[in-house]
Amino acid sequence: MDEQHRSGCPINLALEVVGDRWSLIVIRDIIFGNRRHFRDLLTHSEEGIASNILSSRLKTLLDEGIITRADDPTHKQKGVYSLTEKGIELLPVLAQLAAWGYKYLPVTEELGIRARLLHEGGPKLWAEFMDELREMHLGQKRKHKGPSVFAKLRAAYEAVVAKKKRK
Amino acid sequence: MDEQHRSGCPINLALEVVGDRWSLIVIRDIIFGNRRHFRDLLTHSEEGIASNILSSRLKTLLDEGIITRADDPTHKQKGVYSLTEKGIELLPVLAQLAAWGYKYLPVTEELGIRARLLHEGGPKLWAEFMDELREMHLGQKRKHKGPSVFAKLRAAYEAVVAKKKRK
DNA sequence: ACAACCAGTTGCAAAAAGCAATCACTTGGA
DNA sequence: TCCAAGTGATTGCTTTTTGCAACTGGTTGT
Numbered sequence: 538m539d540e541q542h543r544s545g546c547p548i549n550l551a552l553e554v555v556g557d558r559w560s561l562i563v564i565r566d567i568i569f570g571n572r573r574h575f576r577d578l579l580t581h582s583e584e585g586i587a588s589n590i591l592s593s594r595l596k597t598l599l600d601e602g603i604i605t606r607a608d609d610p611t612h613k614q615k616g617v618y619s620l621t622e623k624g625i626e627l628l629p630v631l632a633q634l635a636a637w638g639y640k641y642l643p644v645t646e647e648l649g650i651r652a653r654l655l656h657e658g659g660p661k662l663w664a665e666f667m668d669e670l671r672e673m674h675l676g677q678k679r680k681h682k683g684p685s686v687f688a689k690l691r692a693a694y695e696a697v698v699a700k701k702k703r704k
Numbered sequence: 705m706d707e708q709h710r711s712g713c714p715i716n717l718a719l720e721v722v723g724d725r726w727s728l729i730v731i732r733d734i735i736f737g738n739r740r741h742f743r744d745l746l747t748h749s750e751e752g753i754a755s756n757i758l759s760s761r762l763k764t765l766l767d768e769g770i771i772t773r774a775d776d777p778t779h780k781q782k783g784v785y786s787l788t789e790k791g792i793e794l795l796p797v798l799a800q801l802a803a804w805g806y807k808y809l810p811v812t813e814e815l816g817i818r819a820r821l822l823h824e825g826g827p828k829l830w831a832e833f834m835d836e837l838r839e840m841h842l843g844q845k846r847k848h849k850g851p852s853v854f855a856k857l858r859a860a861y862e863a864v865v866a867k868k869k870r871k
Numbered sequence: 872a873c874a875a876c877c878a879g880t881t882g883c884a885a886a887a888a889g890c891a892a893t894c895a896c897t898t899g900g901a
Numbered sequence: 902t903c904c905a906a907g908t909g910a911t912t913g914c915t916t917t918t919t920g921c922a923a924c925t926g927g928t929t930g931t
Contacts, residue, residue, distance in 0.1 A: 543751040545812030547805030547819040548732050548798060554809070558723045565715050575878050584710040587920055592879055614877045614928055623808050630804055631715055633797045638714030641790050642721070645712030652714040660827070725888085742909050754889055759910055781897055781908045
């Protein structure tokens with residue numbers, strides 16, 4: 538059970554934790570979609586994750602201290618997943634990855650809009666977003682004022698979807 | 705052969721390309737270790753990559769346009785792998801991943817020093833480094849003057865190794 | 872009472888990773 | 902000239918991970 542690490546390199550260690558095809562997808566949906574329940578992550582998944590894989594990933598992320606799980610008072614079986622600070626700080630990784638994908642890969646318009654805004658906003662916007670995530674997941678009070686980055690990203694996405702529908 | 709994408713999300717598309725345990729390790733060794741030959745990547749790998757996996761990853765990275773391969777004039781069988789602009793622009797992703805790993809995972813001192821310097825230098829240092837990489841891999845002339853970031857990172861690493869040896 | 876909802880688990884097949892040995896060729900030195 | 906060392910891989914094999922579909926056992930609302 539004592540997992541041996543391949544090396545003590547930070548990049549390698551990070552890849553051992555989130556270097557697979559699904560972990561960061563789950564984190565992405567928690568961050569940008571605010572999906573907090575198992576079913577929510579399962580059925581709204583753009584990519585169609587299987588339930589056993591989702592289950593296994595959530596377990597790993599729990600073990601690694603990237604997310605936590607709490608009981609939902611409204612439903613005895615429902616669990617609420619929240620990001621830890623360690624999980625929230627994966628946002629810059631996701632942002633850079635998204636920027637790279639947006640620039641070089643065949644991204645669809647509606648799914649690319651968030652990557653664009655995040656890229657244009659830069660580290661300052663990321664920090665604001667992380668501040669909001671700390672409020673949403675850790676119950677800390679927001680430091681920055683003004684409109685929510687989360688809401689702005691969502692609104693931009695909805696606008697693109699609406700525009701495409703009209704055509 | 706026409707691979708179907710799981711979705712048009714930039715994060716997902718990026719993960720489909722480099723979201724595995726080895727691709728970014730190879731890129732890391734090319735960038736930070738300046739390893740340009742198959743054998744070089746194979747035998748100096750900190751993590752001990754197997755030859756068939758290295759072979760397969762290099763093929764994928766070639767197909768994706770992240771690296772190119774040229775014949776080495778000094779040896780008919782030797783190939784020289786170089787980064788493309790698309791590959792060079794993975795540096796910010798590596799830097800963020802390294803920063804996260806450095807902060808939260810059991811990184812060894814000698815392998816963590818580069819992550820620390822890269823983090824402290826921030827996007828400005830990354831840009832300088834990418835400028836150097838364009839010189840090393842694409843034959844473009846460097847725009848910025850002054851000491852090489854590549855050399856600084858290497859020197860810092862050597863210094864830590866030397867210090868540990870003395871003890 | 873019962874259908875819909877919830878968080879998973881199980882069993883099985885396919886794909887990928889990992890390991891050791893081998894291959895076909897090139898180079899440099901005795 | 903010959904042969905060891907070096908080159909970039911490939912092959913065959915086992916183990917591990919992924920992916921899919923069906924299922925389980927409990928909860929909630931009507």
